Amino acid sequence: MKHILWIIVGVVIVLSGVSFGFTFMQVALQRTVDRFTDNERLRGLVVVDPRGEIIAVSENLPASIRGDTLAPNVMDADSSRGEFIRSSDGSLYVFAVPLHEEQRVVGALLLVQNADFINTYITRIWWDNLTRLVVQVLFFSIVIAAIVRWVVVKPLSRLAESVRRTRAGSSVSGVVTEHSFFFQPLANEIYKLSKSLTQARSAASEEARMRLEKLDTPWTAERLKEFVKAYLKNRPIVIVSNREPYVHEKIDGEIKYSVPASGVVTALEPVMEACGGLWLAHGSGNADKETADENGKIRVPPEEPRYTLKRVWLTPKDVQGFYTGFSNEALWPLSHMAHTRPTFRKTDWTSYRRVNGKFAETLLAEIKDLQNPIILVQDYHFALLPRMIKDARPDASVGFFWHIPWPSAELFSICPWRKEILDGILGADLVGFHTQQHCNNFLETVGKEIEALIDFERFSISREGHTSYVQAFPISIAFTNGVSAHSETPGSSVESDKTAFKKLGVETEYVGLGVDRLDYTKGILERFRGIEYFLDAHPKYRGKFTFLQISSPSRESSEKYREYAVQCAEEAGRINKKFEESGWHPIRFEKKHYSHEELYPLYAAADFCLVTSLHDGMNLVAKEFVAAQDGEDGVLILSQFTGAARDLKGALIVNPYSAEEVAEAISKALAMSPAEIHRRMKMMRNAVRDSNVYRWSAEFLKTVANLG
Secondary structure, eight states: OHHHHHHHHHHHHHHHHHHHHHHHHHHHHHHHHHHHTOSSSEEEEEEEOTTSOEEEEOTTOOGGGTTOSHHHHHHHHTSOEEEEEEETTEEEEEEEEEEEETTEEEEEEEEEEEOHHHHHHHHHHHHHHHHHHHHHHHHHHHHHHHHHIIIIIHHHHHHHHHHHHHHHTOOOTTTGGGSOGGGHHHHHHHHHHHHHHHHHHHHHHHHHHHTTTOTTSOOOHHHHHHHHHHHSTTOOEEEEOSSOSOEEEEETTEEEEEOOSOHHHHHHHHHHHHHOOEEEEEOOSTTHHHHSOTTSEEEESSSSOOEEEEEEOOOHHHIIIIIIIIIIIIIHHHHSOSSOOOOOOHHHHHHHHHHHHHHHHHHHHHTTTOSSOEEEEESGGGTTHHHHHHHHOTTSEEEEEOOSOOOOHHHHTTOTTHHHHHHHHTTSSEEEESSHHHHHHHHHHHHHHSOOEEETTTTEEEETTEEEEEEEOOOOOOEETTEETTOSSTTOOOSTTTHHHHTTTOOOSEEEEEEEESOGGGOHHHHHHHHHHHHHHOGGGTTTEEEEEEEEOOOTTSHHHHHHHHHHHHHHHHHHHHHOBTTBOSEEEEOSOOOHHHHHHHHHHOSEEEEOOSSBSOOHHHHHHHHHOTTOOOEEEEETTBGGGGTOTTSEEEOTTOHHHHHHHHHHHHHOOHHHHHHHHHHHHHHHHHTOHHHHHHHHHHHHHHHO
């Protein structure tokens, strides 16, 4: 019994020692584990026994690892193994190795590492590589851009400038040496072309100079240039008008320019291109200031600058009183026999005088250093300007051209400020009108309203020591040698097969054309009623005939003009509804602006052009239609109340107030034989060619220069 007791005590002592030793060893192992895990990348260590029980673990070991099954698998396979684990603690890498004691697996060691740094490094590598790539791309782009600029763009720009200078008639000598070897062959050809053109221009200039005195030779831009040199001795020319030749507008964030629908611009722009000089006008476009310099100047035309446009800025109040009010609601209806009553307001007259004074001040500042300038004041907007200029600069030669009809003395007498207007006009050395009848009316008006010495033989008016001469100068368009300004080659037929109309959806056999501003003096309502009468009288043309009326919006700030636009649209709608059949409508009413380039093929392809102005100084649409008829296969129907009716004898002349007359003229035009059409059109084209705008300019300029 005693022996058994000692045995038990001995076993207890041994077990206690083993337990103490194991506990001591576990504590020591735990300390070792904790010491090794003091590392930012090592998240923890785990030591397990052969049964998979954890005997030591670091304090910061993620909880998701404590039940890991990797250790038993490693001990069973007696080989190390690692795996990535995605947990709430982030990305971890667990590596397990078996522990041996004398060839026997006695446990396993698990190392848990933070794998987030791998993603961080990978991301950093990507960003570094991307940065390097961007820098390299940027560097090479800059290098390539520089190479392209110096080797391609700059030489091409110089070549483009060379071509522009060649077209403008400037010398391009030395241009060959400025280009890189890459474009040298092209530069050489441009240089040769320039020399050929220079020689051709020189020959043309010499020919024009020799033909100056020959009255039977046609007037061209070149001949006008030589005329200015020979007779005017290159005296500076300044044009003043309300409407500017080029309007810059911002549309959808992009600045674009357009040529306004204006007879003054149509006539005078080619003259300024030929002679150069200064054009003073109201800057009306919303991008005009942005495109002009600090002085309101810009060189035009945009593609090939030939002269300077000086823009004058007006306030909305000025525009309302000067332009909409007095010019277009007083003087315009006063001068046109269209049965519209003029409206005279003192506030509008005050604005009119103020704006005339502003233009005079601007003009005088521009010509202060010019000797004996020639000033050409245009139209009824500036009736007071000639006197203001002449009083300040007696040496200036001042010409004034009234582009609209001048009414009878009885009609003009209703204007409250008629004496001031007449006095302003008589400041000019030369007063021009389209027709002799207008000159007669003006002389009669002056004789009735103010004290002056009138010489009816010389058509002169002497007053207060100054003499003004009154003369008729029928204005025209740029048309030389049978070539329109918008035609590419003489005698070419531009889409005369009605392709231009088909593009607009007009596909009938017969097509008539009308082109006007939306103005009550143009007789658009009377025109539509004439077409209605024509279709009533000649039903065989129903479904085979379409009339295209193109009307550019005009003076939309005026209530009268807005009402007239509505009336025209309603009348066209009424007539279309009356004759509608199978989708066909007789009238196509286009209320939009068309450029000269867009109108030209329509003019060329139309069977006839219908001009039914109730009263018009000249009407250049009629002459533009004639100029576009390269094939000489169109008919012009023209109002007897236009100045053009005196020049274009081959037209069918009608009274626009008679719907029956208009209808019969349309019927006659569509039934006319090709030979008769050709004869009439040839006669009119010769008339327009012989009395084109270059001749008009030369005669007007020569008369002004001789009088000033």
